[in-house]
Amino acid sequence: MSEEEVEAAGWDAIEEQMRRLYGPQEPKHYAALLPYMLGGKDPLNGISAYKAELPYPHWHFVTFGFSELYEKESDDPEYSGYGFELTFRLVRSADEQEPPAWAMSLLQNMARYVFSSGNFFASGHHLDANGPICLGADTRLTALAFTDDPEVPAIDTPNGRVEFLQMVGITADELEAMMSWNTNSFLQSAQEALPGYITDLSRDSLLQKPGIAEAVQEGIERDGSNTGFFYVDQLEWEPGKSRLLNKAPAALIMGAKQAGTVAKLLRGRLPKNKELTLNSQNLAVILQLGEETGYEEGEKFVRISLSEAAVQELSTTLRPIEGEYKLFTAKNLTVRVRKTYIKDQDGNVVETIG
Known part of the structure; x- marks a missing residue:
């Protein structure tokens, strides 16, 4: 293995994990023009977008930059960098050849939040976007939930463990329900209505479906709220x-x-x-x-x-x-x-x- 490959061990490990899912598919990759450490505005080194077909056509994004992509720099031997990378699944139309730019901007905005605040995301977290997750869009999705990507398990890299957290667009009342109960429990109860946790800007609230609303209410009464x-x-x-x-x-x-x-x-x-x-x-x-x-x-x-x-x-x-x-x-x-x-x-x- 060359010195260059050793230095990019974290990056290579992420690509290898995605290769297990998508085989030889060459993703659309978007790199930051100017590295963040040199004064660039985008904290993430890059974002890749894969074309997925099941359960229906969508883009599957994965980030490069929350974890340590090159040499080990942090003092934590167990985790690489912040210990995660984000993924995001977004509905793709039949004739769509390029992923929407707003999705990459959203992922970079998540990175700016983490890098500036020091707060990190974990499975079960949620975030109020205080407006449409796609600026200017006519959508009810105004918040985000974070859960383990169901198809991309965590990996151990030379720089430490990396988990893959899938970001999911949610409505304001869904956010409130997750806070009143439990994010992952809510998402599990909605699996049939939200397969793959794919974000669709045009969808209505899942709480409009009686079965999900009843499951949420029963969960709140049984378990109480997980939001401390x-x-x-x-x-x-x-x-x-x-x-x-x-x-x-x-x-x-x-x-x-x-x-x-x-x-x-x-x-x-x-x-x-x-x-x-x-x-x-x-x-x-x-x-x-x-x-x-x-x-x-x-x-x-x-x-x-x-x-x-x-x-x-x-x-x-x-x-x-x-x-x-x-x-x-x-x-x-x-x-x-x-x-x-x-x-x-x-x-x-x-x-x-x-």
Whole structure:
């Protein structure tokens, strides 16, 4: 083996894994014009797109760059780089000869998120895109789920283990259902309606199908929610204040966009004796079941205990509508919901929630 082949051992291992699936097919390959380390805008070294025919024609993308493609650089001997590469399956029309450019842009955007934040994806994760996954498209797919690619198992390379995570386009209500239950369980319940987890921009919500909706509801009631951490853009805590004749209750403040989801997560976590942590850039709010409602304040966190009655009241009354939600079961705590303003890339408000 030449020195060049040794240096590209990670890249070669990915190509070999795809070759097991597609044989001698030469994929469409798109390389970054300027390497990211030299100031380029695209973190991924390349993206390959294969033509797949089953269960129906689609593009099967695979990335090169989340893992270590050349020499071993990280200190983790077990995993290569971030330990994964992304795949993405997208419906392909009969006369389509080139994969859509937006799909490559989406994969590069995922890489920018990972490289800039240090956060990585794993099977069972989900991500709200806050708009169509294909910019400007008339589609209901506004979020992404991540699961193990059913046809591309993990591999051990000279640089460590690499898993292949398939990115799946999902609707807003599907995202909410996954958060209220479990991403992989939801996808498994939808296998017949979403074979191969192929993304189709024109599809409707899977929850329109009674069988899937029933399975999801049964799963939520049986298992509760697997979402223990939830990022909330607008999240504040206002301590209680003493007044002349009484004390003003403490206030948990959040944006309307996530208030409805918080209500469902409360219902899916706390009655199962599972904590729920709401995170923002400056604050962590840990919600747990307690005998009575109370709170403990820290420098950058608040731990709130909610009684069973308070959980029931808050989870049924909290709505994505601006206002104050007083708890009759807990006079020492209130929840305030503020409007959420969704902005485009130029900072213009395109949607107001609440």
